[in-house]
Amino acid sequence: MVKNAAFVFIKPHAVTDAVKSLVRDDFNAKGFKITAEGEITADQIDKGMLIDQHYYAIASKATLLQPSELNVPAEKFEGQFGISWKQALAEGKCYNAMQACEKLGLDADGLDKLWGKTKKAKKMIKFGGGFYCGEVADGMYVFNGFFMSMRSKFVAPGTSIYYFTIEWDAKSCDWESFRNDVLGPTDPATASTESARGKIYANWQSLGLKAQPDVGDNGVHASASPFEALAERMNWLGADMATDPFGAAMLSAGLSADTIKAWSVDPQVTFGPTGIKQSLFDTFEDTNADYNLALACMVDASGAAESTAAPESNTTSLVVALAAGVAIGYTIARL
Numbered sequence: 001m002v003k004n005a006a007f008v009f010i011k012p013h014a015v016t017d018a019v020k021s022l023v024r025d026d027f028n029a030k031g032f033k034i035t036a037e038g039e040i041t042a043d044q045i046d047k048g049m050l051i052d053q054h055y056y057a058i059a060s061k062a063t064l065l066q067p068s069e070l071n072v073p074a075e076k077f078e079g080q081f082g083i084s085w086k087q088a089l090a091e092g093k094c095y096n097a098m099q100a101c102e103k104l105g106l107d108a109d110g111l112d113k114l115w116g117k118t119k120k121a122k123k124m125i126k127f128g129g130g131f132y133c134g135e136v137a138d139g140m141y142v143f144n145g146f147f148m149s150m151r152s153k154f155v156a157p158g159t160s161i162y163y164f165t166i167e168w169d170a171k172s173c174d175w176e177s178f179r180n181d182v183l184g185p186t187d188p189a190t191a192s193t194e195s196a197r198g199k200i201y202a203n204w205q206s207l208g209l210k211a212q213p214d215v216g217d218n219g220v221h222a223s224a225s226p227f228e229a230l231a232e233r234m235n236w237l238g239a240d241m242a243t244d245p246f247g248a249a250m251l252s253a254g255l256s257a258d259t260i261k262a263w264s265v266d267p268q269v270t271f272g273p274t275g276i277k278q279s280l281f282d283t284f285e286d287t288n289a290d291y292n293l294a295l296a297c298m299v300d301a302s303g304a305a306e307s308t309a310a311p312e313s314n315t316t317s318l319v320v321a322l323a324a325g326v327a328i329g330y331t332i333a334r335l
Contacts, residue, residue, distance in 0.1 A: 022207065046154075059147055119134065200219035230247050
């Protein structure tokens with residue numbers, strides 16, 4: 001059985017020797033095996049676009065893709081700004097957030113302030129989750145301008161993250177308990193004093209932090225599922241999916257390397273007999289490794305079913321049913 005394995009990092013605002021020791025000691029005391037740890041500097045994060053890949057759904061619109069590569073709803077764009085998407089693009093009026101900083105001569109904070117004014121003036125539209133466009137200046141349309149401020153926390157000179165890769169047996173702690181009880185909830189003010197985030201929140205001054213943690217700067221990040229952990233190890237550490245234990249398990253289960261790579265940026269997927277459509281990461285969230293693997297097989301088979309010709313549909317349906325059965329059986333066993 002594949003063990004649960006997560007990628008955890010201390011966020012830049014909380015990287016001190018005292019916090020490193022706290023997190024390390026906490027994992028050891030609670031029976032989690034630390035398999036690797038180390039520092040990744042701001043320069044490495046910036047040059048490798050690591051934080052951009054980490055927040056791909058948001059960053060793709062802000063730094064990674066050109067405006068012409070974005071799937072912009074043309075009717076919504078024209079309805080908000082009074083110019084067609086095609087015309088705005090052709091006239092060079094569209095910018096991602098990084099391009100906007102260069103064009104306007106602004107740093108991340110400067111663009112963030114301008115983005116706030118744009119939002120207040122109601123010159124902004126939301127196309128979908130994490131997908132915004134604002135007219136930050138007359139005839140200048142910028143996508144996800146807020147991301148540069150988020151990014152700056154990870155690429156500021158002299159900063160870094162400090163990571164741990166950990167593994168454990170799901171029988172001793174399921175993934176949901178790992179996130180809620182061991183790590184602590186997103187808002188550290190509500191976290192148990194026995195959790196990592198709760199301890200950092202309560203002892204921030206003695207741990208050497210400059211300010212008390214909040215929802216954004218909450219001390220530590222941890223993967224939300226075994227698959228998300230795989231994606232994060234591939235991004236941050238350059239892990240090879242063929243030798244990574246969970247990646248190897250997925251490949252052995254019949255998922256292709258191309259599928260695993262495509263899934264690593266959290267696409268929308270459709271699966272199951274009723275055609276459920278949602279984020280892939282949301283689908284796998286808080287599942288243990290074996291259940292996550294069963295769900296991955298079901299989602300993959302469901303995707304194949306959508307494009308499979310009629311003569312093969314019975315076989316594909318059987319695969320979906322078997323994978324779903326494994327997932328359901330696992331759930332029942334936990335009750």
